[in-house]
Amino acid sequence: MNKNITMRDIAEKMGVSSVTVSKALNDKEGVSEELKERIKLLAGEMGYRINTVAKSMKEGLTYNIGVVIPERFTGPAQSFYLRVYQEISIALERYGYYGILHILTHEDEKQLNLPRVYYDRKVDGFIILGQISKPYIEAVEQIEQPKLFLDFYDEHADIDSVTTDNFYCAYELTNYLIQQGHRSIAYVGNIYSTSSIQDRYLGYYKSLLEHRIPLKESWILNDRDDEGSFIDIDIPEELPTAFVCNCDQIAHLLVLKLKSLGHRVPEDCSVVGFDNDVFATLTEPHLTTVEVDIEKMAQTAIHSLLRKISSPEVRFGRVLVQGKIIYRESVNEKNKSLQDEVSHH
Amino acid sequence: MNKNITMRDIAEKMGVSSVTVSKALNDKEGVSEELKERIKLLAGEMGYRINTVAKSMKEGLTYNIGVVIPERFTGPAQSFYLRVYQEISIALERYGYYGILHILTHEDEKQLNLPRVYYDRKVDGFIILGQISKPYIEAVEQIEQPKLFLDFYDEHADIDSVTTDNFYCAYELTNYLIQQGHRSIAYVGNIYSTSSIQDRYLGYYKSLLEHRIPLKESWILNDRDDEGSFIDIDIPEELPTAFVCNCDQIAHLLVLKLKSLGHRVPEDCSVVGFDNDVFATLTEPHLTTVEVDIEKMAQTAIHSLLRKISSPEVRFGRVLVQGKIIYRESVNEKNKSLQDEVSHH
DNA sequence: CTGAAAGCGCTTACAG
DNA sequence: CTGAAAGCGCTTACAG
DSSP: OOOOOOHHHHHHHHTSOHHHHHHHHTTOSSSOHHHHHHHHHHHHHTTOOOOHHHHHHHHTOOOEEEEEEEGGGOSTTOOHHHHHHHHHHHHHHTTTOEEEEEEEOHHHHHHTOOOHHHHTTOOSEEEEESOOOHHHHHHHHTOOSOEEEESOOOTTSOOOEEEEOHHHHHHHHHHHHHHTTOOOEEEESOTTTOHHHHHHHHHHHHHHHHTTOOOOGGGEEOOBOTTSOBOOOOOOSSOOSEEEESSHHHHHHHHHHHHHTTOOTTTTOEEEOSBOOHHHHHSSSOOBEEEOOHHHHHHHHHHHHHHHHHSTTOOOOEEEEOOEEEOOSSOOOHHHHHHHHHHHO | OOTTOOHHHHHHHHTSOHHHHHHHHTTOSSSOHHHHHHHHHHHHHTTOOOOHHHHHHHHTOOOEEEEEEEGGGOSTTOOHHHHHHHHHHHHHHTTTOEEEEEEEOHHHHHHTOOOHHHHTTOOSEEEEESOOOHHHHHHHHTOOSOEEEESOOOTTSOOOEEEEOHHHHHHHHHHHHHHTTOOOEEEESOTTTOHHHHHHHHHHHHHHHHTTOOOOGGGEEOOBOTTSOBOOOOOOSSOOSEEEESSHHHHHHHHHHHHHTTOOTTTTOEEEOSBOOHHHHHSSSOOBEEEOOHHHHHHHHHHHHHHHHHSTTOOOOEEEEOOEEEOOSSOOOHHHHHHHHHHHO
16 A cells, blocks of 8 residues: 655655655654654654665665574474574564574585675674584684674684583582582583583583592593484493483483483482473473573673674673573482482392 | 675776676676676675675565564474474575564564564565464554465465465374274364364364264363463363374373373374474374474475565465374274273273 | 666765 | 755666
């Protein structure tokens, strides 16, 4: 019905210039309050909608942000990054910005092809959501636009990052296990895989160090190959009394495996996860885990990136977002578990 | 480094006009092959990237599609629509289009506020992904741009839709149960809730009709309230031998409930789901279910919508995408289940 | 085969 | 307080 109403159309109807209409609709100075009101009213009546493309062209801003997620983090069981993207979309709302999702294929990552949004100048900045290969990081560094790593970081790259405080959360979680009397604690995760898994491992290790518990290499259990595909977990001969898993999904698989071997959770061994995703409450018993604050991460990332867009020289470095331990039923006190052990046999 | 290289910059370096550069880079007629090649080469060397905003302004197209998902379909356990959105993003790639996600809040849906992408003229068309309220459908009808309902439809609205063939898939799935000897079959789902749940119910019903099995009202089990929140399922006194669930998640909950009441699945009763999502293989036994072809749905939706953008008069009506039955372990032959019953007691 | 001119719809100085 | 002019970087007729 109202086909492409422009500021000029409004201006002509009002008998003023389009400059005045622009100023009025943008609440700029230089137009009397009374005229402003009349212009806004007429604009509303005429069903005027701004042409942001023209605005963008003039200002040199697209008001779009590119969100790049590597394909390997987007399998059917992995909704975590999609959920982060969702929160990013919501966080962008209040700034008048929009998010454009780009799934980075294995192929493009290997070939170092930058996302099409880049070549199309579709966005004012980039969020790389999820760890990418070293060579691809170097490719991304060439992009002369504001960018931010979300949920991972790379010390070689001088790029700001926002991540959960994986190190500290895993440290606290392990401390909790030790407080519950555990001293034989394994870590489950490929510690060469991502910065998250590595840092969670180091938090676990710090807790052991502080409590003078020696680290046992045979209790660092690999859970995935270098492509990130889960592999069967080797349960060690000498069974630990607790397992710190790098994520809920692997904790879920571990519990299934332990049960199939005849071990009871948490009576025989305790298991903790990380993420507090669907798997945390799908596992029986429900997992004690760390809740990652997706909303806060998205907000922090957007806030930082938009500041970098307006002031390109701003540096944030490595920004950490705190997680929160969620206590559920997958951890037993060690004494209690010993008693159970006796009555069990 | 290469700050805002324009076609003019290339034109000046080459000693031609920017019109010629535009034609060359867009492979239009009117430039000799030899000159085209030289221009493309120089553009590459200079790191030229097109300014799509300027292109958009000239052409009156944004090359963006708005994807609107009601908030209630985006909970922590519901990644289905986000996965559809992901496939939409991928499908748009080949057309040079981009997707912009808008999560429609309860509030905005109630207040009939159209998404901001609409007011900002940010997109050339809309995909409404997931059932919206009747009044909101009417609001959406006012949008004078191409639009499409995805994964639901409304007969009162003259808006094209793309959905899984829920009716036929549920019909086939129920036929399969009957082939396995079942005749006491319940349906689980709020049949007034969404068109999907309703159509799956009707497919189930058609199968009963064809096999002259009377429909029992007491075997239509409600699973959610009007807001879509799951409620506790009432298991009927007289236990059916099979349950057709409207989705895998509810099948998962049903299996837990049946087990807690001492019934074995599939020995005592069979259960089938719909969607083939994470819950299908998280359930023990793994669920026989219908795999929804997300990729095909996304591709069909995009293809249809883009055609409507170039030819606004085109109508597609109700487009159905076939699903596929995935046979797993949650269904027993009726005879077999009777035998087990005997040996069990 | 090549290019000068016009225009898409805004906003930003600048002049009055 | 108000407006004429210029320009953002393309593409589309149209003229040569």
